[in-house]
Amino acid sequence: MLRQVTRVLSRPLLSNRSCVRTFSTDVPATPSPDTAFIESWKKVIPNIEPPKTPSSFMGPRPPIPSTIPSKITVNFVLPYASELATKEVDMVIIPATTGQMGVLPGHVPTIAELKPGILSVHEGNDVTKYFLSSGFAFVHANSVADIVAVEAVPVDRIDPSLVQKGLAEFTQKLSSASTDLEKAEAQIGVDVHSALNSALSG
Known part of the structure; x- marks a missing residue:
């Protein structure tokens, strides 16, 4: 049933070139309803509201200014x-x-x-x-x-002592890790705490 719905819904979308959207930083995105999709959905599943698509949540982008703004x-x-x-x-x-x-x-x-x-x-x-x-x-x-x-x-909300403690703990875990998963998790901890430490000292 799901495959049939997918096939039916995809036909009008693929055949209707007006549904193809250009995603570019050079073109302001103007949201418009996916009418072909909604119509197809209602024909196949009239008792269920059609799902939201990404274009439903897209707001219009400001136009590209003719001169470089100050901010x-x-x-x-x-x-x-x-x-x-x-x-x-x-x-x-x-x-x-x-x-x-x-x-x-x-x-x-x-x-x-x-x-x-x-x-x-x-x-x-x-x-x-x-x-x-x-x-x-x-x-x-x-x-x-x-x-x-x-x-x-x-x-300014980071506690330097907790960063040092976390770095020491993850360094110890990395040296004692026996599996690839343990090594990967420990390495992530070391990387994050090292970056935190550099941020506070820099």
């Missing part, structure tokens, strides 16, 4: 909270896997994987620092940066 707009979110929403700042420095990456207004469109490290948000003379565990940063052509982290905490 970059930052959205910084976690799975359970929004730390910064449409915050205009001078610069952000993100801990990309390729190294520290400074993002200023007019930055080229970029997708960067994040590693454990410091996210610095610069607003005039004020600098707010967060320690990130991992995630991704999406820098758009319209000087908007979306930073999505798995976990984050302001640096």
Whole structure:
């Protein structure tokens, strides 16, 4: 039954080129209802509401300005909270896997994987620092940066003594690990606590 539903629903979507969406930082995303999908769904399963699709949650992107703005707009979110929403700042420095990456207004469109490290948000003379565990940063052509982290905490809330204790514990676990899983888990602990330690000492 599920295969039949999938086949029926996929036919009009694949044949109707108007349903193909362009995802680009150069084109503002304008959400519109997936009418072909919804109509097909209602024909096959009229008693169940159609599921939401990604376009249902997409908001329109600001247009690309003709000149480089003086500020970059930052959205910084976690799975359970929004730390910064449409915050205009001078610069952000993100801990990309390729190294520290400074993002200023007019930055080229970029997708960067994040590693454990410091996210610095610069607003005039004020600098707010967060320690990130991992995630991704999406820098758009319209000087908007979306930073999505798995976990984050302001640096000033980190207890240095607990970081040292955790680093010692995971280092001990790594040296005594006997299986690949134990080694991998211990190595992650060492990497995160080492990054925490560097963030606090730097």
